[in-house]
Amino acid sequence: MNILEVQNLCKTYGKGEAAVQALRDVTFSVHKGEFVAIVGESGSGKSTLLNVVGALDNPTAGKVLIDGKDIFSMPEKKLTVFRRQHIGFIFQSFNLIPELNVEQNITFPLLLDYKKPDQKFVNELLQVLGLTERRNHLPSQLSGGQQQRVAIGRALVTHPALIMADEPTGNLDSKNSQEVIALLQSMSQKYQQTILMITHNENQAGAADRVFRMSDGVLKDLGVALR
Numbered sequence: 001m002n003i004l005e006v007q008n009l010c011k012t013y014g015k016g017e018a019a020v021q022a023l024r025d026v027t028f029s030v031h032k033g034e035f036v037a038i039v040g041e042s043g044s045g046k047s048t049l050l051n052v053v054g055a056l057d058n059p060t061a062g063k064v065l066i067d068g069k070d071i072f073s074m075p076e077k078k079l080t081v082f083r084r085q086h087i088g089f090i091f092q093s094f095n096l097i098p099e100l101n102v103e104q105n106i107t108f109p110l111l112l113d114y115k116k117p118d119q120k121f122v123n124e125l126l127q128v129l130g131l132t133e134r135r136n137h138l139p140s141q142l143s144g145g146q147q148q149r150v151a152i153g154r155a156l157v158t159h160p161a162l163i164m165a166d167e168p169t170g171n172l173d174s175k176n177s178q179e180v181i182a183l184l185q186s187m188s189q190k191y192q193q194t195i196l197m198i199t200h201n202e203n204q205a206g207a208a209d210r211v212f213r214m215s216d217g218v219l220k221d222l223g224v225a226l227r
Helices: 046-053 076-086 102-112 119-128 144-156 174-191
Strands: 002-013 020-031 035-039 061-066 087-091 162-166 195-199 210-215 218-224
Touching (some): 020 046, 020 061, 020 218, 035 046, 046 162, 087 144, 102 144, 119 144, 119 174
Parallel strands (some): 035 210, 087 162
Antiparallel strands (some): 002 020, 002 061, 210 218
16 A cells, blocks of 8 residues: 655746756655665755655655555645644754643644544554653753654554655764664664655665656666665
């Protein structure tokens, strides 16, 4: 079953001679539970692709279907709710709320929709993420690696159809980077969580099930991971 289908996606910035084609007729699909990495140099278009697929930006042309739903056919308000409930985001800047503790940061997306957290699942996430002893700590009391683990928990707590990871190790040292990538790989396997990660690090891409390369707005499927 395809959780994500991207069809002939184009994104152009500017007009006339100043126009820049950031995405050029991008088409691909991702199966449920698949961990996919997109590698590419800075300026290749991979961040633009992540933003459009994650409904943070609008395409110039093309379609994005998540769990069978054409997201850009939705009214803006409905799309905002859909994005919050069905797409989890992990950024290189952790974007935690400084006044909330670890557990509160993880459950925050649920509270935005007035949903009661599944405490059993929250406890399980805290354990799997190695954060049980830190559940009452504020972000300022955590290391960078621990903060990124909180961000991963926050992305997982809504059981999203898709998690978008944008250079998730960009602000971490090599040891914490390896741990975060291994954790994403584990989450994909343990929870059948579909993950789309962009990275410039081809070694980290080796943890994925499948790798794409982005270059000048064109996406090429490299097949199995670069192990």
